[in-house]
Amino acid sequence: MRRASLILVPYLWLLALFAVPFVIVLKISLSDIAIAMPPYAPNWEPSDGVAAFREFLSGLDFENYVWLSEDALYWKSALSSLKIAVISTFLTLLLAFPIAYGIANASTDWRPVLLMLVILPFWTSFLIRVYSWMGILSNTGLLNQFLMWTGVINDPLQIINTDIAVYIGIVYTYLPFMILPIYAALDRLDMSILEAAQDLGCTRITAFWLVTIPLAKQGIIAGCFLVFIPALGEYVIPYLLGGSNTLMIGKVLMNEFSANRDWPVASAVAIILLLILVVPIVLFQRNEQRLREVGA
Amino acid sequence: MIQTELASWDDPETRPLIEFVNVTKRFGDFTAIDNQSLKIYKGEFFALLGPSGCGKTTMMRMLAGFEMPTEGTIRIDGLDVSTVPPNKRAVNMMFQSYALFPHLSVWDNIAFGLRREGKSGQALTARVEEMLRLTRMEKFARRKPHQISGGQRQRVALARSLAKAPKLLLLDEPLGALDKKLRQETQFELMDIQESTGTTFVIVTHDQEEAMTVASRVAVMDEGKLVQVATPDVIYEAPNSIYVADFIGDVSLISGVAKSRVPSDVAPQDSAGGQPSAQQQDTPRQPQPNAFGAWLHDTVFEPVLGARSKSDEQAVEPAQQEDTVTDTVRELPAGGIAIHWADGQDPIIATNADPCLDGKTVNFSIRPEKIGISKARPDALNAFQGKVIDIAYLGHVSTYHVVLTNGLKIMAQVSNTRRISRRSITWEDDVWISFSSTAGVALEH
Ligand SMILES: Nc1ncnc2c1ncn2[C@@H]1O[C@H](COP(=O)(O)OP(=O)(O)OP(=O)(O)O)[C@@H](O)[C@H]1O
Ligand SMILES: [Mg+2]
Numbered sequence: 001m002r003r004a005s006l007i008l009v010p011y012l013w014l015l016a017l018f019a020v021p022f023v024i025v026l027k028i029s030l031s032d033i034a035i036a037m038p039p040y041a042p043n044w045e046p047s048d049g050v051a052a053f054r055e056f057l058s059g060l061d062f063e064n065y066v067w068l069s070e071d072a073l074y075w076k077s078a079l080s081s082l083k084i085a086v087i088s089t090f091l092t093l094l095l096a097f098p099i100a101y102g103i104a105n106a107s108t109d110w111r112p113v114l115l116m117l118v119i120l121p122f123w124t125s126f127l128i129r130v131y132s133w134m135g136i137l138s139n140t141g142l143l144n145q146f147l148m149w150t151g152v153i154n155d156p157l158q159i160i161n162t163d164i165a166v167y168i169g170i171v172y173t174y175l176p177f178m179i180l181p182i183y184a185a186l187d188r189l190d191m192s193i194l195e196a197a198q199d200l201g202c203t204r205i206t207a208f209w210l211v212t213i214p215l216a217k218q219g220i221i222a223g224c225f226l227v228f229i230p231a232l233g234e235y236v237i238p239y240l241l242g243g244s245n246t247l248m249i250g251k252v253l254m255n256e257f258s259a260n261r262d263w264p265v266a267s268a269v270a271i272i273l274l275l276i277l278v279v280p281i282v283l284f285q286r287n288e289q290r291l292r293e294v295g296a
Numbered sequence: 297m298i299q300t301e302l303a304s305w306d307d308p309e310t311r312p313l314i315e316f317v318n319v320t321k322r323f324g325d326f327t328a329i330d331n332q333s334l335k336i337y338k339g340e341f342f343a344l345l346g347p348s349g350c351g352k353t354t355m356m357r358m359l360a361g362f363e364m365p366t367e368g369t370i371r372i373d374g375l376d377v378s379t380v381p382p383n384k385r386a387v388n389m390m391f392q393s394y395a396l397f398p399h400l401s402v403w404d405n406i407a408f409g410l411r412r413e414g415k416s417g418q419a420l421t422a423r424v425e426e427m428l429r430l431t432r433m434e435k436f437a438r439r440k441p442h443q444i445s446g447g448q449r450q451r452v453a454l455a456r457s458l459a460k461a462p463k464l465l466l467l468d469e470p471l472g473a474l475d476k477k478l479r480q481e482t483q484f485e486l487m488d489i490q491e492s493t494g495t496t497f498v499i500v501t502h503d504q505e506e507a508m509t510v511a512s513r514v515a516v517m518d519e520g521k522l523v524q525v526a527t528p529d530v531i532y533e534a535p536n537s538i539y540v541a542d543f544i545g546d547v548s549l550i551s552g553v554a555k556s557r558v559p560s561d562v563a564p565q566d567s568a569g570g571q572p573s574a575q576q577q578d579t580p581r582q583p584q585p586n587a588f589g590a591w592l593h594d595t596v597f598e599p600v601l602g603a604r605s606k607s608d609e610q611a612v613e614p615a616q617q618e619d620t621v622t623d624t625v626r627e628l629p630a631g632g633i634a635i636h637w638a639d640g641q642d643p644i645i646a647t648n649a650d651p652c653l654d655g656k657t658v659n660f661s662i663r664p665e666k667i668g669i670s671k672a673r674p675d676a677l678n679a680f681q682g683k684v685i686d687i688a689y690l691g692h693v694s695t696y697h698v699v700l701t702n703g704l705k706i707m708a709q710v711s712n713t714r715r716i717s718r719r720s721i722t723w724e725d726d727v728w729i730s731f732s733s734t735a736g737v738a739l740e741h
Contacts, residue, residue, distance in 0.1 A: 195362055197397070
């Protein structure tokens with residue numbers, strides 16, 4: 001009995017914070033826009049009675065999804081989100097791997113310090129950090145001032161309000177999520193395994209490709225998912241650093257919700273985003289599962 | 297391991313496979329290997345034995361190429377290997393931790409080194425299958441290392457290091473994780489493999505029994521130094537120092553002052569420079585009294601002590617007869633030294649010791665199984681009185697801890713040919729311990 005109630009707690013938690021909101025959003029996505037409070041219809045209260053509920057159900061339809069599939073904006077923003085997420089995940093990996101490798105091979109005195117430095121940005125608010133990037137990347141920002149001071153360029157580079165700024169923002173923000181799992185995988189790697197590879201005829205470089213990389217694979221995959229999943233739905237970074245033509249599904253969603261006050265369409269976009277994300281999330285879970293099996 | 301021909305290490309003509317020449321290895325200001333020279337020959341099963349931290353792994357890592365000597369040279373097959381990286385040496389190492397590649401199957405682990413050599417197709421498959429058969433791992437070829445047992449992992453590590461048929465195979469505590477039975481089986485397997493492949497093995501262990509079992513020669517190390525390098529029987533029977541005697545097996549040490557004994561016309565039984573040969577220990581001997589001894593026996597001792605044949609009944613354990621009561625008082629073997637170890641006690645006679653030790657303080661070292669124990673005074677040259685303070689029953693043997701009249705503790709080991717209840721010696725008994733004049737060794741340091 002006590003065990004059952006213990007198991008119940010997380011399920012109630014999931015029900016209250018995931019299932020119920022999901023059903024509400026799904027319901028709104030099937031509603032129609034209305035100039036009312038709340039800004040959609042139909043609505044149903046338990047006090048209205050069962051007959052009213054049937055009428056309420058018949059008022060729901062997939063109109064908004066049809067609308068989404070007809071307007072190219074939504075397709076483009078979904079594809080552009082995918083593209084930005086894939087590229088920035090790849091860039092993050094390129095930057096994170098050498099850092100993780102360096103930390104894993106640093107002396108034991110230095111390792112905690114270096115790891116601390118990786119996590120340090122989390123001590124400041126995410127928003128403040130993105131705003132600082134605006135200060136760095138803007139036409140009169142630190143970067144341009146520095147480049148002009150050194151004489152590399154004469155006119156300021158247009159970085160802010162472009163996709164490049166979005167990539168910089170995403171790579172910067174999610175770098176720790178890539179470094180940590182890769183570091184964990186490399187740290188587990190026994191030095192004697194690399195020596196064994198050399199003993200059996202590998203040079204240092206072939207040992208790296210044949211042993212280090214395959215053994216860090218699970219960490220690399222985990223890191224990629226940890227960056228890709230939030231990057232796909234990213235809203236703040238493209239909103240603050242990107243330009244007006246940076247299309248991302250999160251930005252579109254926010255636009256529908258606040259500027260257009262079209263809650264039903266915004267909800268439909270949210271459901272679509274969720275469906276897109278289900279695939280990588282399931283794959284990520286599978287990877288974690290395999291990792292646990294191998295680790296055991 | 298009795299060598300019929302001249303063993304390679306005794307033959308000055310043989311070229312060694314491995315040569316350490318004045319090798320020193322320092323880590324910072326810590327000296328791990330201290331100016332050591334060593335030769336290991338082709339086809340040897342060479343064991344490095346020593347306590348933790350004495351530098352065994354460091355010796356191996358220098359051979360494999362993972363560490364460079366700070367000073368001195370290492371030659372493999374006559375070539376200085378100081379500039380040869382690990383992947384270019386015809387040496388394979390089996391790591392203490394096995395160091396299997398966790399992402400590869402057993403099959404691919406074994407094939408790893410062969411693929412680096414450029415082997416592929418039929419040749420690769422044949423060799424891998426052969427290694428799998430040798431280590432009886434055929435059934436597990438498709439499994440990953442985490443899916444097999446510790447003992448099986450050890451076999452895979454062995455198969456992987458053997459696959460390239462290296463000239464030299466280094467085994468760093470290869471059997472450390474196995475239970476006793478599996479360890480013994482694998483020891484014999486290793487010896488079989490070594491015989492059938494002709495590979496030279498260097499094995500690191502801190503299990504002295506293992507070293508004695510598998511090795512053609514043993515090097516006993518202490519704090520970066522090779523204290524003694526010799527065949528197992530010499531290490532056991534004729535250790536060159538208290539350290540070696542103490543490290544290998546049980547030993548009782550008696551310290552005293554040596555006096556050289558007047559040489560007589562009777563040659564000492566052991567004329568081979570004071571080292572008992574293995575053969576001597578193996579073949580039972582009947583004592584053959586010389587003319588003087590026979591006369592002494594007939595006229596003096598027989599009336600007092602009884603006929604000679606009766607002495608057999610005096611020692612409790614018949615198994616000990618040959619070794620312990622070989623030289624009776626009547627024989628008076630000459631040569632060697634007498635060790636004065638306690639006031640008012642007869643000196644210990646060691647006829648196999650070097651008379652040059654005269655006047656020096658020596659430690660007489662003797663193995664428990666070389667000491668007989670009896671209730672009545674045995675008819676032995678070295679016989680001393682004491683009291684049993686402890687008996688350790690080990691199944692096939694029992695070790696009696698006897699304290700002599702001056703407080704010195706001696707261990708005597710007796711094989712349990714009778715059941716416990718029928719054994720006549722027990723705690724607090726006054727007993728005699730006795731041993732032959734060649735049973736122990738006198739060590740200076
Ligand atoms: N890389 C290193 N840096 C500093 N000291 C080292 C290093 N490698 C070994 N040593 C030291 O050298 C000594 C010999 O080490 P080694 O590993 O050869 O011992 P060992 O005989 O193999 O011991 P064990 O039986 O415990 O494996 C030890 O005191 C060890 O602390
Ligand atoms: Mg070691």
